[in-house]
Amino acid sequence: MTAATAPRFVRADGPDKVTGSGRYTADLTLTGMLAAKFRYAEIAHARIIRLDVSAARAMPGVFAVLTADDVPDVRFGPFVQDRTLFARDVVRYEGEVVAAVAAVNATVAQQAVDAIVVEYEPLPPITDLEAALAGDSLLVHEGWAAYGAGDPVVRDRNDASFSSITKGDVDAGFAEADHVVSSRYVADGCHAAPIEPRAVLAQWEGNKVTIWTSTQVPFDARAGVCETLEMPASRVRIIVPHLGGGFGGKCGFHYEAHIAALAKAAKRPVRLVFSRREEFFAPDRRREGMIIDVQTGVRSDGTITARKAWIAIDNGAYTTDAGFFSQLAAMHVSGPYKIPNVHIDSHLVYTNLQPSGSVRAPTAPQACWALESHTDEVAKAVGMDPVAFRKLNAVDTGDIGPSGQTYGEIGVQRCIDEATALVDYGQPLPDDEAIGVAIGWWPSFSVPSGAYLKIDGDGSAQIITGAQECGTGAVMTLRQLAADELGMNAEDFELVYQDTSVAPYDMGATGSQTLFNNGRAVVAAAGQVAEQLRSLAAEFLEAAPADIVLADGHAHVAGSPTSTVSIAELAGIAAGGELLIGHGSGAPPAAPALVGSSCVGDLGMAAFVAPQFSCHAVRVRLDRDTGVVRVMEVGTAHDSGTIINEMGALGQVEGGVMMGIGQALTEGAQYDAEGHQRNTGLLEYKLQTCADSPVIRTTFVQIVTPNAGPRGAKGLAEAPNVATAAAISNAIAKLVGQPVRQLPMTAERVWKAMQS
């Protein structure tokens, strides 16, 4: 399937967004609304000696100034409870919130922020991953033995989450090898960089608070408010207006409680709107920098005998949802390969940098880039074509993966064939061009989710869902699933969504899970309404309910197309009796079993539910005078199970490829020695633009996957982001003669690699 042949897909939220009539959080205003501003640490590591907000509080127009003393003393965090809403005693990264102000307008609020007196005793900033892991390093969290944490968390000095995979006998495996290839790769941190900087607006009525916020995870945001402000869920309502992109950066709980607390103290609605600089440096959500040492043993015939790796991941100052990153990175450095002997140690390292968190396929693009660049080095060592080498060693249906999972029918081998064919791999190329190939994988996340569905008396229908749309189109596609269950058109359904007080729980736009899990819930809810319609139609048409077919907006008796009644008419009948209402959740698919490996620090990521596979093949052109690389053409093949909405799916792949090109070539957070990020604007932090986009062709390898999402679908939101940088790296390595071992592979780094 290519873009040219994909069916038409009209997004329900499209016209609002395109015409400007849609409202984003920053567009909302309430009577008496105040503006919020934060006082940030602006220093990476320091002890607070003095914090005096009295001058700020005394300023005209200032309604509230809050510090740690003004909110409940609660530590929070999904894996390690190492955070507080406001800094207490020690600041651990430059973007940590020390105090918050609500004032009549943003100018006065900023003046009040500037009037807050903070004196620090500077502490040495810990910014180097290897130094942080050394036994003599200063600790980022001196007292973290006393913090709450989940059971699998292994606490060891600055190691926030250690995870290992051990399978077979790695020493024996290396002894069998004819060649051993060792590589080191270093990935800089980078950002989700959504176009909408985040905004939060809170208003209290009595003891209840409504918070409009630009989050990808409204229920998670609600849980954070409840935990930190010590309130029950019934008194907190989270509403998300249109969301201006997220890419993972708006996953997690961030500033909703700060603004709710300000609004309560000020007795007025309060709105926070981030600047671009704040969006870059403040949130505890950045794509993690990594160091990857990987060693592979291989026989002369190309079979891999053993792999050993050591991984250090920059956690930043606080463990947000990054607790599982060490295990996820270990899986990605293992890769979707048949390797009998594996030992991987993976560390999530506390530093005094901005906290890391789930940005689209966390750890995967960096780990895949390192592993797949290394894989080309291994193939070169045995004189094999890198594609043939992958075909030989990649897992296939029935194989056992590196963590002991046995795969059902999977399409990784077909993905390799399809993606390479799309770019005519092997074609003669000019001497400044090359094609690089990489494979990747990603789990589907199996979690609870819920939805309601109703049809009103006039025949118009609503899906009321907890799911969150972050631009991927996944929520939009729910209409298609409901329509197919009910024999209606997708356009017949209005979506009511992004409001925690009207819909059942959903995990949010995270983990590629919306269609996978909420799709199941919507199908179940629609199924209940379909049963009601069949029963009504059976009575109306004098037939058995089992013989009623719902199609084209009508119910008819199977085999008798003329014996028919419209669904709208049935809805009118129902409006006078038992209403048409369905609800659904469905049981999340169970995780597959693991055999023959052991994992320390297991957070459930060693077994990939409904694993997605991909191959990206990229043709690049290198300007040999300057090191500037341009991506000319990308062929991708994705096994994401059944594709339900092909146009939406192609959009996901194209967006993932563009994000991957950015991470490969131009996007990297740059820090000075003191732990300050230096490129906190879109001029210096270079996203790819429309003008940079190459030709992207995609083939979906559609395998109806059991134990997956609706109709055998897997996730797709993150998978396209996994293998792009890796494929680009392999193309560059062919042109330069060696890999560029630091990500992003900027023109300057490519040029330097050419000089050496």
Place this chain on the structure above:
Amino acid sequence: MTFTIATTLEDALAAMAAGARPVAGGSDLVVAARHGKAALPASIVAIDRLGDLARVTGTDDGVRIGALATHATLMLHPLIVDSYPGLADACALVGSPATRNVGTLGGNVMNSSPAMDTGAPLLALGARVELRTVDSTRVVPLAELWTGPGRNVAATDELCTAILVPAPTAAGGTRSSSAYVRLEYRRAMEIAVVGAGASITLAADGTVESLAIALTAVAPTIISVTGLDAFVGKPLDAAALTAVGEIASEQSSPISDLRAGDSYRRHCVGVMARRAAEAAARRAAGEIIGIPVNRAFGIGAAR
């Protein structure tokens, strides 16, 4: 703060005499204010409705480009594309379509950033600016205009009304052209890391009659490369182009910053100078190279 909209040039000059700062497209002024680099002036006069200042007019000795001519206009203007393609190259690389549609050449020149794209081709072409006050008009060569990053010799009441570019000499069968190239990491919303503009006149026999090169973003202002007289009378062959690059590289004193390290920058200065000279020479020799050169041939990895 006061904001007035001038409907005549006299109004605008009077407002400036009273202390107002001019705004046309606002693509520097407003963005700088939003980013906290420089507060908006207390008094602003909008000059964007002075249609006369947007004209591009051929004159006896060159072209008069009204200060309000936008980058989008100039990159497509037949007179500019035919006779001053280096300026069209630069205009086509500025920002994005939105920036090019609101940003004016006068604003770009008077903003006096060393990273401006139009500065190098204009300097290489020997351009001058016309500065007017209520009661005076003077013409200042670009070589004397810029004094540092964001600084120039214009008095606060002087408004740039036009950029005057001299016509290439066409005597005795000579052929002239120009080109601008820059290093770019992406193809829109980019700022020059280094760039070079070249203006060349070839004698009838194909040898160099004159060559001027100016460099972007390697010094506190756009600078001219000196010592290019050595190439006069000789063909601009591969060896000469290499030498042009080396000279430019030697004369630059770039810094290390977020965008590039100094050694990489110095290397790329040479590459850009060589490519600008080559593109200008090929155009002068009659080859059609599209606007901008960056997209047209082998530069910035784009063919």
